[in-house]
Amino acid sequence: MPRDRDDQKIAVSHIGSHARLLAGPGTGKTTTLTKRVRYLLLEKGVDPHSIAVLTFTRAAAYNLRREISKELSEYKIDIPYISTLHSFALRQLLRNSEIVDRLPLPLRIADDYEERWIIQEDIKKILGLDGIEDVKDKFNNLSSDWQSLKADEEDWEKRYPEPQFLGAWQEHREVFGYTLRSELVYQLKRALEQNPDFDIEGPIEHLLVDEYQDLNRCDLAVIKEIVERGAELFCAGDDDQSIYGFRGADPEGIRRFPEDYNPHALLELEYCRRCDRRIIDLASFVADLDPGRIPKPLRPVDDAGDGEVRILYFRNQKDEASGVAKLCRYLCEHGYNPGKIMILLRSDRYGAFSNPLKEALEVEGVPVAVKADSPLDTNEGRELFSILRLSTDLEDHLAWRTLLQIRHNGIGKTSLSEIYKFARREGARFYEALCKIEKAPELFPRLGGKVVDEMRKIRELTSEFNSYAKEHRDFGLIGGILHLAEQLISDIEKRDTILDYIQDMIEILGVTDLKQFLSALSTSMGDTEQEIDPDKVNIITMHKAKGLTADVVFIVAAEDEYIPGRQTGEKIDDERRLLYVSLTRARHLLFITYCSSRTDQQMHTGREVGRSRRTLTRFLRDSPIRPEDGNEYVRGLLKSKAFE
Helix, strand or coil, rough: CHHHHHHHHHCCCCHHHHHHHHEEECCCCHHHHHHHHHHHHCCCCHHHHEEEEEEHHHHHHHHHHHHHHHHCCCCCCCEEEEEHHHHHHHHHHCHHHCCCCCCCCCCCCCCCHHHHHHHHHHHHHHHHHHHHHHHHHEEEEEEEHHCCCCCHHHCHHCCCCCCCHHHHHHHHHHCCCCHHHHHHHHHHHHHHCCCCCCCCCCCCCCECCCCCCCHHHHHHHHHHHHHHCCEEEEEEHHHHHHHCHHHCCCCHHCCCCHCCCCCEEEECCCCCCCCCCHHHHHHHHHCCCCCCCCCCCCCCCCCCCCEEEEEEEECCHHHHHHHHHHHHHHHHCCCCHHHHHHHEEEHHHHHHCCHHHHHHHHCCCCCEEEECCCCCHHHHHHHHHHHHHHHHCCHHHHHHHEEEEEECCCCCHHHHHHHHHHHHCCCCCCCHHHHHHHHHHHHCCCCCCHHHHHHEEEEHHHHHHHHHHHHHHHHHHHHHHHHHHHCCCCCHHHHHHHHHHHHHHHHHHHHCCCCHHHHHCCCCCCCCCCCCCCCEEEECCCEEHHCCCCCEEEEEECECCCCCCCCCHHHHHHHHHHHHHHCCCCEEEEEEEEECCCCCCHHHCCCCCCECCCCCCCCCCCCCCCCHHHHHHHHHHHHCCCCC
16 A cells, blocks of 8 residues: 555544544545544444534535535435534534524524625624625624633623624524524524533434534534534544634644543644645645644655746736736646636736736636626526525515515605614514515505515416425426526526526535525535636635635735734734635646736735835745746746647
């Protein structure tokens, strides 16, 4: 057996104690977790229903579910429960909903669209705030208190620094009957600690946790509770890849594992099967800048190539975009699939960086994709999605509010505010308030008739969908949705885009019925999830590249003004790790670009807002790779036959 397979075999077959698997980028963590599940099921005879595998993103859960299904395809055996931590939390809370007393029931998770366009917009208006960013900051602070467990402190609500905001939000959630995704794990933690009758599905004997370094204090507390109920913990991760500090993730969690769990085993995967040697060398240089990291080698496999790494400087963003586009065109002409090329950006607010790159790539005739909003967040997609919600629960308050807000019905923002105020006065939830108006429309002479008409139309759509889905069960979950989409969406191109997305999500989420689909989609980590186009050069932010890989990676705008940018203190460590993760997305070719000057919209981004001067990130200034003139490099490359 090759040296790089020995470490996997040891990790796969470990049994009898808790274990931490340190697995650097490309070292085969997913394969190891897959083989471990197979080992537990086939070699140790463990009941699949007593195994739980928890991941951080729906993409990671999908990949594990797919690989484990392949591994067990020839055996008549169920695969274990595999999900994100947030989906797991919701599942357990739903299972114990009769004894959950701190959340509006029935449990309903507000998704990203509803948080942004209903909840945040309403709170902004209620509090009389000027900008939506103020509201987002307040919700981020609230989420931080859950993630850091500050909300556990005595009299937290009484001492909350913004009681007006807290009161407005709590009142709003009662009217609309929702729970925020960011509080799910915290509410599970409280329920586990405070109610001995809270029943975890399983019971779980073997708990496998992926990306352990991405867990915050609250997440870690939930894992601890499950372990204390008898589960053996096997966690995998890498403190060098802890990049979600903005949601409270702390690499100290994986570093403290030996103190937190006894008895324990410390396992490692050392051999990177993804990156060529020069890419590993540069990434290791960046990782070693952190004096607090767990020392660990990242070695290339014996047959790894040398690879190519270049740090290219340009005069300004126009030259940079043109240079990157010409390089992409050259690579595509010399055998590289556009879908195997990825361009990473530290940030991209208002498309400040992606738009110039996209335009330059289009000029060069290179197919390009920029991560866009979900097609379910368009008016057409949202109307379809809300009708689906009502088909499973006619009293879904957020779905009713969404439909009244986006449909062409003459019901505007002022009318919606009137309905909300009426619900508050009546001590009713939103749908209950609508029903009261429906029964006595004369109470609202200007509004009542419109509400009555809209409610009739929406109920008819919902009822017709349910009837069709029941009569055509053989068509599966997508069949009924297709029928509804044909009724609601006349634009065939938009309809196909929405349906393709839904079909993909059904597969990725591994669901078989509509209720599962709706709840799983709502609990996905929307701000960290990534969707890429397999046939185009993809431009995405560095955080969304986690878990992805490409033959060629460009890290654009690798400047100190962005990496670490405005961050100070421990947050600088997050930025260094983010760069490390981005470097290790590349298999063979890695191009890092920066400019000496940024003008126009880009001049007003980063740490030095309003100043054009830019410099290479501090994390690469002393690296073994010397910067070179990007324009000269591109001109020289176009004359050569390199990379063929």
